[in-house]
Amino acid sequence: MTITFITGANKGLGFETARRLIGLGHTVVIGARDAGRGQAAADELGARFVRIDVADDASVAAAAADVAAHEGRVDVLINNAGIIGRRAPAEELTGDDAIEVFQTNVVGIIRVTNAFLPLLRRSERPAIVNVSSGTGSFTLTHDPDRVESKVIGPLYTSSKSAVTMLTMQYAKALPGIRVNAADPGYTATDLNGHSGTQTVTEGTDAIVTLATEDADAGTGRFIDRFGPMPW
Template identity: 70%
Template sequence: MTITFITGANKGLGRETARRLIEAGHTVLLGARDRTQGEEAAAALGARYVPIDVTDDTSVTAAAADVAAHEGRIDVLINNAGVHGPAGDPSDLTAADAHAVLDVNLIGVIRTTTAFLPLLRRSDDPAIVNVSSGMGSLAFTHDPSRPESHVIAPLYTASKAALTMLTTQYAKSLKDIRINAADPGYTATDLNGHSGPQTVTEGTDAIVTLATEGPGAGTGRFLSRHGDIAWS
């Protein structure tokens, strides 16, 4: 049975990904910072709650130790936890603003990936899915026909551009693990005040596809629900 760990899985894309993967037969470990929300979501879905705050080294290390003690391995790691940060005019952005966003969206992925690599390497077919965004694509954000080009979110876009590049670097280096990035698309979640035209189920299509691909599927890819996206 495939064992999948998802960060930020108490709501939104993470929770829907957990629901769909459980339906597909995965054993899901639902990672969340808020214990009350995490336990509620896990109980409702049939997952096991594992506390994790991706911005805290001690918490991430403890989460990996918890999984090592209970399941002994994971087959799929989904780095889903994310924050949006300030939008609009960047004139008043501070270093603290930048640190708050990058600490979740980029550094949190590094923390979690490093801590869970030993558990992934106990799998016969390990995979990592980084939940990125088309908002981090230079091509998309410069194309007037795309919604990504009409949003000003300096720190979110910068963090997701960095995450897609990080994904390619991991994929090139860690040949024993399939590592890809997913673009959920403009989905109605708390992150955007539920303004997106896609349902949360549609927003998880690429994530679920990457999490359920079989051995031999490609690595170093950027995937939306419509197919592969060029790295640009």
């Protein structure tokens, strides 16, 4: 039995990832900031809900304690929670705007990973999957043939560059735990007003791959649904 904890799992990519992994036999714990929406999602999927606000130390610690008391371990941690932040021209962005985005998208991963490491270390084949983005790839954002090069969003894109590097550093620093990053691609979700060209199922292909692959598949990788991604 594989026990998987997913942050930001009440809708979009997180919800679809949970649905697919449950179908593959995982015991999934739904993590979400909004208790009502999180519980509704868990009820719909047949999962257990644990409230977690990845931007709050006390909330993350309480969530880890809850999982420790009920499941006892975590085999796969999926850091999916993320926000776009305030939509404004670059010249109007403020330090507070940056703090809000990085607090969830980057610091949230650090906070959750730190709190859940004891639970992961109880697993025989622990894995961490961080949901990053091709919009954080230096290579893709310089390629005029890629949609990523058309995106202008300084805070979100730079936060996702940080997520990918954070993934690589954790992969080096945490031997025995597979730590990889997934790019969902341009997927129709609330984050982009459902303008994405991929379905939410296609958008979760890389996440599901990293969550279900063999223990010797490798660590410190960045992939999308088609394979390895450029940095």
